[in-house]
Amino acid sequence: MARFTQTFLSRNAPPRCDCEVDRGVNVELAKTRRLPDLRGFVLPALAFAIWWAVSAIHGGKGGLLVTPEQVWHTTWQQVTSGALAKALGASLAREASGFAIGTILGLALGISLGLSRLATRMIGPSFDTFKQISLFAWIPLISVWFGLGDAAKVVFLSLAALLPVAAHTCDGIHAVPRSYVEAARVFRYTRRQLVWHVILPAALPSIFTGLYLALIYSWLATLGAEYLLVAGSGIGNTLIDGSENFRMDLVLFGIVVVGVVGSLLSGLARAAERAVLKRRGGALLKENV
Amino acid sequence: MSDTVILHLEAANNQIPTQTQTRRWRALGWALAPWVLPAALFALWWLGCERGWIAPQILPPPARVYATFVELAQSGDLLHNTLISLQRVLCGFVAGTLGGLLLGTALGLSRTFEAYVLPSFNAIVQIPVLGWLPFLLLLVGVGEPLKYILIAHAALVPATLSTLQGFRNVPVTLLEASRVFGYTRWQRIVHVVLPCAVPTLATGVRLAFTKAWLALVVVELVASSEGLGYLIVYGRQLFQLDLVMAAVVIVGAIGFAINRALDALERRLRRGLPSAFR
Amino acid sequence: MTSVVSEGVDIDRVSKHYATLPVLDGVSLRIRAGEFVSVLGASGCGKSTLLRLIAGLDTDHSGEIRVAGERVRDTSLQRGIVFQDHRLFPWLTAAQNVLAALRNAPLSLAEKRRAVAEHIALVGLEGFENAYPHELSGGMAQRVAIARGLVNRPRVLLLDEPFGALDAQTRGRLQNELQRIWQHERITMVLVTHDVDEAIYLGDRVVTMAPRPGRIERIADVNLPRPRERTDPRYVALRDELLAGFAQSPIVQP
Numbered sequence: 037m038a039r040f041t042q043t044f045l046s047r048n049a050p051p052r053c054d055c056e057v058d059r060g061v062n063v064e065l066a067k068t069r070r071l072p073d074l075r076g077f078v079l080p081a082l083a084f085a086i087w088w089a090v091s092a093i094h095g096g097k098g099g100l101l102v103t104p105e106q107v108w109h110t111t112w113q114q115v116t117s118g119a120l121a122k123a124l125g126a127s128l129a130r131e132a133s134g135f136a137i138g139t140i141l142g143l144a145l146g147i148s149l150g151l152s153r154l155a156t157r158m159i160g161p162s163f164d165t166f167k168q169i170s171l172f173a174w175i176p177l178i179s180v181w182f183g184l185g186d187a188a189k190v191v192f193l194s195l196a197a198l199l200p201v202a203a204h205t206c207d208g209i210h211a212v213p214r215s216y217v218e219a220a221r222v223f224r225y226t227r228r229q230l231v232w233h234v235i236l237p238a239a240l241p242s243i244f245t246g247l248y249l250a251l252i253y254s255w256l257a258t259l260g261a262e263y264l265l266v267a268g269s270g271i272g273n274t275l276i277d278g279s280e281n282f283r284m285d286l287v288l289f290g291i292v293v294v295g296v297v298g299s300l301l302s303g304l305a306r307a308a309e310r311a312v313l314k315r316r317g318g319a320l321l322k323e324n325v
Numbered sequence: 326m327s328d329t330v331i332l333h334l335e336a337a338n339n340q341i342p343t344q345t346q347t348r349r350w351r352a353l354g355w356a357l358a359p360w361v362l363p364a365a366l367f368a369l370w371w372l373g374c375e376r377g378w379i380a381p382q383i384l385p386p387p388a389r390v391y392a393t394f395v396e397l398a399q400s401g402d403l404l405h406n407t408l409i410s411l412q413r414v415l416c417g418f419v420a421g422t423l424g425g426l427l428l429g430t431a432l433g434l435s436r437t438f439e440a441y442v443l444p445s446f447n448a449i450v451q452i453p454v455l456g457w458l459p460f461l462l463l464l465v466g467v468g469e470p471l472k473y474i475l476i477a478h479a480a481l482v483p484a485t486l487s488t489l490q491g492f493r494n495v496p497v498t499l500l501e502a503s504r505v506f507g508y509t510r511w512q513r514i515v516h517v518v519l520p521c522a523v524p525t526l527a528t529g530v531r532l533a534f535t536k537a538w539l540a541l542v543v544v545e546l547v548a549s550s551e552g553l554g555y556l557i558v559y560g561r562q563l564f565q566l567d568l569v570m571a572a573v574v575i576v577g578a579i580g581f582a583i584n585r586a587l588d589a590l591e592r593r594l595r596r597g598l599p600s601a602f603r
Numbered sequence: 604m605t606s607v608v609s610e611g612v613d614i615d616r617v618s619k620h621y622a623t624l625p626v627l628d629g630v631s632l633r634i635r636a637g638e639f640v641s642v643l644g645a646s647g648c649g650k651s652t653l654l655r656l657i658a659g660l661d662t663d664h665s666g667e668i669r670v671a672g673e674r675v676r677d678t679s680l681q682r683g684i685v686f687q688d689h690r691l692f693p694w695l696t697a698a699q700n701v702l703a704a705l706r707n708a709p710l711s712l713a714e715k716r717r718a719v720a721e722h723i724a725l726v727g728l729e730g731f732e733n734a735y736p737h738e739l740s741g742g743m744a745q746r747v748a749i750a751r752g753l754v755n756r757p758r759v760l761l762l763d764e765p766f767g768a769l770d771a772q773t774r775g776r777l778q779n780e781l782q783r784i785w786q787h788e789r790i791t792m793v794l795v796t797h798d799v800d801e802a803i804y805l806g807d808r809v810v811t812m813a814p815r816p817g818r819i820e821r822i823a824d825v826n827l828p829r830p831r832e833r834t835d836p837r838y839v840a841l842r843d844e845l846l847a848g849f850a851q852s853p854i855v856q857p
Contacts, residue, residue: 075437076444083445100463154358161359168584169577170542173554176561176569181383218660219690221678223755224707233703237694259455263547272455279459287459295452315735316693 102285110285127270131258134193142198146205184267196257200249208242248305385567393567410552417476418537425481429488454479467548479540480533487529491522527591610636617666628816641806642795649817650795683752684761689744691736697747698732704751722750742773759791
């Protein structure tokens with residue numbers, strides 16, 4: 037009960053002073069660090085126990101029902117043989133390049149669109165329409181133009197990163213309150229000063245959302261690209277190979293790796309966002325965008 | 326009146342139509358602006374194929390793509406594959422969203438349930454839908470269940486999280502007001518929490534569809550013998566890029582249309598609430 | 604036609620329309636240098652619009668506005684403005700916000716920093732230089748906005764209902780602060796408000812405006828010594844008079 041109250045209070049902190057009550061502040065504060073709630077472990081522990089029991093009785097004979105020991109064994113083998121490092125390294129390297137290229141291009145596009153009403157009007161609708169098409173549908177076309185190897189993958193990843201960055205940057209710039217722009221007018225800011233010192237800082241939270249999404253999407257795109265453009269190595273390849281060779285242990289291992297890397301990446305993005313934006317106050321990243 | 330005055334008046338009279346003319350041209354330009362880029366790209370495409378700058382294997386001419394389109398439509402292939410894709414996505418989407426709403430509601434209503442289930446759920450969420458594909462391939466093979474399960478999962482995750490967020494984001498002020506009025510727990514849920522949660526739910530539903538559509542395309546690209554995604558792969562393998570492009574256009578169009586519809590619905594649902602909720 | 608160049612603000616038959624709606628109609632006012640003028644009026648009388656015209660944020664009007672003899676064509680560092688929403692940049696600290704106003708000032712960095720420190724002290728916020736706007740209360744943020752408006756040592760400081768969003772106690776405190784600052788700096792100030800009390804408390808003159816179309820209804824001199832006593836019978840009489848003027852339908856005073 038005490039913990040509940042504590043969470044409740046921290047989630048709905050009282051206003052800093054009376055004057056804020058009028059503003060109806062409903063700031064979503066960063067989630068407080070809860071003490072580890074052991075109840076969360078009950079379900080996984082139960083599932084694990086059931087798995088162990090069932091596989092001990094029925095499994096382990098080269099079929100789909102692998103035992104935990106087999107998975108552990110495979111994990112160990114993958115790690116020590118360097119296969120994991122190789123696959124993960126390749127995947128992450130591609131993702132990093134795709135993310136970098138896509139982000140830079142996305143920022144350039146987003147900023148140009150954001151600052152020019154004409155550009156937004158001319159390019160915006162086409163861009164929005166393009167965004168709607170499921171990204172993966174482009175892979176076959178990309179594979180025709182760029183082959184099946186790393187080049188095609190990086191192109192695809194760049195595209196996956198570019199879209200959210202451009203969209204959120206553009207939206208962020210458009211959303212900069214006119215009141216800030218007016219204040220800057222009073223200070224006689226030149227256009228360059230206005231963009232650099234007012235518009236971009238004001239749009240930064242939105243830009244960060246775009247970067248966060250770009251990171252997530254490019255990771256998803258990495259996996260998808262590896263499924264569909266099978267040349268080369270990567271963690272996605274490990275997974276698909278595992279499924280093609282009926283190696284459930286390999287697949288499970290791959291899934292865990294993918295999950296861990298995914299959560300590390302989003303944790304990293306969140307930490308970066310917090311570091312840069314925490315001084316401003318206001319709501320942090322929303323969970324699902 | 327003196328001559329100069331008459332001249333000035335005449336000049337003034339002639340100016341007004343010109344100003345309106347300029348404004349009209351500008352309005353026309355503004356209305357047409359979004360089409361400039363697509364028109365230019367199309368022109369480039371057409372020209373490139375005409376002049377032979379682009380090989381037909383790399384990029385078939387627009388006429389070919391259109392012809393393929395018509396062919397597909399007429400032969401019934403288009404309809405057949407589109408219906409299959411739509412059926413998969415709708416079933417999966419509905420199942421996943423309903424499941425997500427239920428799960429999210431359970432998580433939202435009961436802190437105990439949340440304490441037991443949410444951590445595991447969060448862990449599962451960390452694994453993207455694509456990550457589950459090989460696992461499910463092994464479990465259920467390359468059949469319809471694979472598609473349904475994957476699409477449902479893709480929809481379930483955002484639906485659950487949005488629902489949960491909808492429950493959690495009810496402003497304290499309203500909850501306190503309901504306490505003052507002596508609402509029972511049930512009354513509070515039905516009359517305060519649910520109405521407040523509706524807009525977030527609407528967003529969640531829209532997101533769920535986007536993810537579901539994405540999952541559909543991927544699973545059809547990887548492991549399917551029917552459907553729009555299959556058309557794309559088939560065309561690719563035969564180097565019939567016109568087929569690929571036609572299919573991509575259709576995928577885009579359908580996704581766009583349904584997304585628009587859901588967006589309009591979401592906006593409808595949000596309209597009733599004050600700006601603090603939007 | 605006067606041949607003496609006025610050091611203050613000259614508003615000469617200013618009119619403004621939004622489409623066919625007249626917002627201001629033939630507004631003329633002469634403000635002496637160093638004077639504190641309160642512009643009083645209900646919503647829709649055009650007082651905020653007038654302020655924005657003086658600031659140069661809006662130049663679409665007929666008639667002329669001159670500050671220290673120079674025609675107002677655009678914004679200028681010589682005309683500072685404090686908005687009702689403080690409009691502090693949330694990504695900068697209080698001191699950085701004040702410094703931001705000096706970006707285009709012809710001063711060296713050291714001089715700028717000194718000016719910032721001086722003005723933070725002037726508004727009584729020593730110790731809060733490194734606070735971000737979201738960490739400040741409404742009253743404190745508005746004080747930073749005032750410091751920011753003054754740091755360029757403008758010829759005139761325009762205040763657009765600066766205390767409207769604050770609670771009564773903070774408002775009273777800040778009115779005193781503003782009065783103290785004005786007495787210290789002797790910068791021409793034009794305050795727009797809908798609060799009769801505030802207008803009389805702070806102003807040398809109170810200009811009452813009437814709406815539809817926006818025009819000056821009456822100009823009252825406040826010949827009371829400072830610091831003003833809100834209980835002084837003359838103060839009360841003037842307040843009652845002005846309030847009564849609001850209650851009636853507006854009569855155009857020639």
